[in-house]
Amino acid sequence: MSFTTRAQVRFAHVDAAGIVFYPRFFEMLNAAVEDWCAEALGCDFATLIKQRGLGTPTVHLETDFVGACDLGEWLDITLKVERLGESSVTLSFAFDKAGERRLGGKVVLVCMHLAARRAVPWPEDLRAAMQIDLGGAPAPND
DSSP, X not given: OOEEEEEEOOGGGBOTTSBBOHHHHHHXXXXXXXXXXXXXXXXXXHIIIIITOEEOOEEEEEEEEOSOOBTTOEEEEEEEEEEEXXXXXXXXXXXXXXXXXXXXXXXXXXXXXXXXXXXXXXXXXXXXXXXXXXXXXXXXXX
């Protein structure tokens, strides 16, 4: 199972050549993770951060840039849980335009207690939602 959201390449994303400046892809990826948390996990970032005191920093990122993206294009951004640890999750991601891959890779996020600045286990409600995406398999430890 996977989660897909859409993003339009905006003026703020492109460089003088009119194509996405590569760090902007990572901003779009973070926005997709934010959508995934709200829609697939049932906990938006405002609730996660302000009420629960948790964050999801990126600790590892692998990216393959396959094709350029132009101003005005719409991208389908797909996330899939590949591995679920006690306090981490590995997501594969793909940015596609009309079925054509533009960007792909993997990102590792960690559940972090913001005040303590340390990794903590995923709350049970978030873990359960991620396990559904993983196919209901038991979660291995980190």
